[in-house]
Amino acid sequence: MNKENKEPIFEFDFNxxxxxxxALDRQGPGGDEQTLRALEFLPATGPGLRIADIGCGTGRQTEVLARxxxxxxxxxxxxxxxxxxxxxRMKRMGLGDRVTALVxxxxxxxFGDxxxxxxxxxxxxxxxxFERGLTEWRRFLKPGGVIAVTECSWLAPSRLPETAYIRENFPDIDTPAAKVRMLEKAGYVPLAHFVLPQHCWTQNYFAAVAARIPDFLEEQGHSPAAVRMATLMREEIEHYRAHGTDYGYVFYIGQKPEK
Ligand code: SAM
Structure with a gap:
């Protein structure tokens, strides 16, 4: 959501x-099991790890990491x-002393080097x-440190359909093989990658999005901007229903080499 972003959702006021x-428990597709699965690839799990969770939302995955x-x-x-x-959330869960939250x-x-x-x-x-984040954030990692990100990727060998929705929302979409090459090019040793199952989109995310829409419209007095945003959210759900075997989130985990 940098200021130059032209994606449709960003035509709206940040408020x-x-x-x-x-109001959502998570702000994108994901799952606790998948966060835990990604954690299994960490070569070291502490004590005293220094961790950054970037684009944390309301912190569903932050909670899993903290636990x-x-x-x-x-x-x-x-x-x-x-x-x-x-x-x-962290206060509710008694994890407040483990997490510092920053705008x-x-x-x-x-972060320092x-x-x-x-x-x-x-x-x-x-x-x-994807490429810029991997490259720019690398210096913050200690040698041997790990990066773990999810990124929308083609799952179908045909790389179809390249719809307007995909072009607008995921302009950098590519195959997992190409994304792993980017990970290497950015200076990481690939440790693992795996596809998030469909329920991470449907049950864990879209169900809550769909349930939120009526309340949201009510709260916003059905303003034109709110109605347009609700329409886009419904289109996102419908697009995934129609084409969700062709694209999805993939977890990519890489390690900055030891010196
Ligand atoms: N990680 C959370 C999750 O999976 O539930 C949130 C994912 S949500 C799809 C993307 C998050 O990135 C949003 O919370 C948004 O506010 C945040 N974001 C967007 N642009 C950002 C930026 N330039 N810097 C930091 N966070 C940003």
């Missing part, structure tokens, strides 16, 4: 976006409403671009 998404890793997490999101939601942009992160053991970004690196 409108925040009002819709702050299963021994260390401290800095969670960053552009939208203050997401950070408020994340702080409230900030992923294109100007304030070689400060982090682990960089996590579920459903968010596309905001800066």
């Amino acid at each position: 409108l976006i925040a009002d819709f998404f702050r 299963h890793l021994d260390g401290t997490i800095t969670a960053v999101d552009l939208l203050p409403a997401m950070i408020e939601g994340l702080r409230a 900030g942009s992923m294109d100007e992160l304030a 070689e400060e982090l053991d682990l960089i996590w970004a579920e459903g968010s690196i596309y905001n800066i671009g």
Whole structure:
């Protein structure tokens, strides 16, 4: 969601976006089991890990990381409403002392060189671009540190259909093989990649999005912008229903080589 972004959802006021998404448990496709599966590929799990969760939303995956890793997490999101939601969640779960939540942009992160053991970004690196995020964030990792991100990728060998929706929402979409090559080119050793199952989209995300729409429209007094946003959300769900075997999120996990 950098300021130059031309994706349809970003035609809306940030407050409108925040009002819709702050009420959701997660702000994109994902699953606790998949977060845990990605964690299994970490060569080291602590103690005292320094972790960043970038584009954290209200922190569903942050909570999983905090519960299963021994260390401290800095969670960053552009939208203050997401950070408020994340702080409230961590307080509720008694994890407040493990997580520092900051409003900030992923294109100007304030970490020092070689400060982090682990960089996590579920459903968010596309905001800066997969290649750019991998490249720019690498310096924050200690040698041997790990990056784990999810990124929308082609799953069908035919790479079809290249619909307007895909072009507008996932302009950098590519095959997992191509994304792994990018990971290597950006200076990481690929540790693993795996496809998120469809229920991470349908049950874990779209069900809540669909349920949120009527309340959201009511809260917004059915304003033209709210109606347009609801339409786009419904189109997103419908597009996945029609073409969801062709694209999906893939977890990519890579390690910065030891010196
Ligand atoms: N990781 C969360 C999850 O999986 O539930 C949120 C994923 S959501 C699809 C993407 C998140 O990235 C949103 O919370 C959004 O506010 C955040 N975001 C967008 N642009 C950003 C930027 N430039 N810097 C930091 N966060 C950003």
